[in-house]
Structure formats: C-alpha cells, structure tokens
Amino acid sequence: MTQAPELKRIHHVAYRCNDAKETVEWYQRVLGMTYTTAFAEDKVPSTGEDDPYMHVFLDCGGGNVLAFFELPNQQPMGRDPNTPAWVQHLAFEVEDEAALLAAKAHVEAQGTDVLGPTCHGVFRSIYFFDPNGHRVELACNIGTREQYAELRRVAPLMLEEWSRTKRAPRHAEWLHENPDA
Structure with missing residues (x-):
C-alpha cells in the first residue's frame, strides 16, 4: 500500500486572466499583493503544445501565491454557465473586523462594488469581482x-x-x- 504525500502548503493557485498586466496592477493596487515572478513561453512545457502564454505570480502573504495565465490564442474567457457566480471564488483572510471594514472602504475607493459584510456565524466576509470576473472574498474570523x-x-x-x-x-x-x- 502506498502512502499519501505529506503536503507542506499550496505552492500556488492559478486562474486565467484577460490581461496579465491589468490583473497584476489590480491585485497590487486593490489587495496590496506583491508581484514576484513571470514565466512566458511559446510552447507549453508540460504538453509541448504551441500556445503562447504569460504566467504571473503574486505573493498574497504567509507563503501563499496566486497566479494567472494570459492565453492570447485561446477562445475568450468564459465561466461554467451551470455554476452560480457566487460558488467559485478566491477567499483571503484579514486580521479582524476593523481590517475587513477598512478593506471594504479601500476596495470601494478603487471603483469596485462590494457586497457585505455578510455574517457566516464564525466569520464575516465581503465580496467583489476582479477585472477578469473572478469573485474575491475577504474574510475575518470571529468565532471562538x-x-x-x-x-x-x-x-x-x-x-x-x-x-x-x-x-x-x-x-x-x-x-x-x-x-x-
């Protein structure tokens, strides 16, 4: 019998974006992430396919990395029409309720509509969309x-x-x- 691997953490989570530069700038400005790395290739290393891409990486803090792919030769981005927009989302933790309310004010000041705070019993959240249509959640824990x-x-x-x-x-x-x- 084999043993499951011992995972250390999530190395990165990757999503597609419409425009790598716009995405990096938005995540830096709106969420304060640090842009750390980019890879650009004309061939996909894992498959050998001709499919130019830009792969950008943003440090979210705490060893967490969010990445995006811009794929200019693929069909325009879409989303699963059978999955409600509120289901698939990126959730980031903030320190406390004061930080959550400050984040809401900051995100709104950037011209982005924000829903919430919403109470989930043991945490509160706000929700908004990035320029690619990905739903983003900021949450603070309030439970005992x-x-x-x-x-x-x-x-x-x-x-x-x-x-x-x-x-x-x-x-x-x-x-x-x-x-x-």
Whole structure:
C-alpha cells in the first residue's frame, strides 16, 4: 500500500486572466499583493503544445501565491454557465473586523462594488469581482475556539447526512441564530 504525500502548503493557485498586466496592477493596487515572478513561453512545457502564454505570480502573504495565465490564442474567457457566480471564488483572510471594514472602504475607493459584510456565524466576509470576473472574498474570523471545535466535531455528521438527503443538515444551526451578537 502506498502512502499519501505529506503536503507542506499550496505552492500556488492559478486562474486565467484577460490581461496579465491589468490583473497584476489590480491585485497590487486593490489587495496590496506583491508581484514576484513571470514565466512566458511559446510552447507549453508540460504538453509541448504551441500556445503562447504569460504566467504571473503574486505573493498574497504567509507563503501563499496566486497566479494567472494570459492565453492570447485561446477562445475568450468564459465561466461554467451551470455554476452560480457566487460558488467559485478566491477567499483571503484579514486580521479582524476593523481590517475587513477598512478593506471594504479601500476596495470601494478603487471603483469596485462590494457586497457585505455578510455574517457566516464564525466569520464575516465581503465580496467583489476582479477585472477578469473572478469573485474575491475577504474574510475575518470571529468565532471562538469552542465554536470551531464544535464545527470540526459535526463536520463528518453533516457530510454523511448531506450525502444521504441533499438537504442542509441542522447540526450547526446555532451559527445563524444571532449573527450580530
């Protein structure tokens, strides 16, 4: 029997973009990320296909890297029409609620519409879209150690019930009892 690899962290997460330069500048200006690396090739190294691309990397802090590909010879970007826009998103953590509200003001000052804050019981979030149409979430944790421990305890129970019924399990209804408490 083989053993699963011991993962250290996510090396990077990559998405497609319409314009690499615009994307880098937006993430620097709006979210304060540091542009660190670019790779550009005319052939895809892993497949050998002729498909020029620019691959850019942004440091999100804490050893986390967000990357984008600009693919000028491919069909225009699209999204899965069967997946709601709110499902696929990039979520970044900020320190606390004050930082979340300050981030909201900053993002709005950059001309971007922001939804929220929205309370999820143990964290609050704001949502907006980058210039490529990717949904971005900024979140701050507000839960207690006990609440997170309870969520971990009921997670297997909730997954099992969901798997059987495809209806929202009620194991963590307490998350939404008083969201502003």
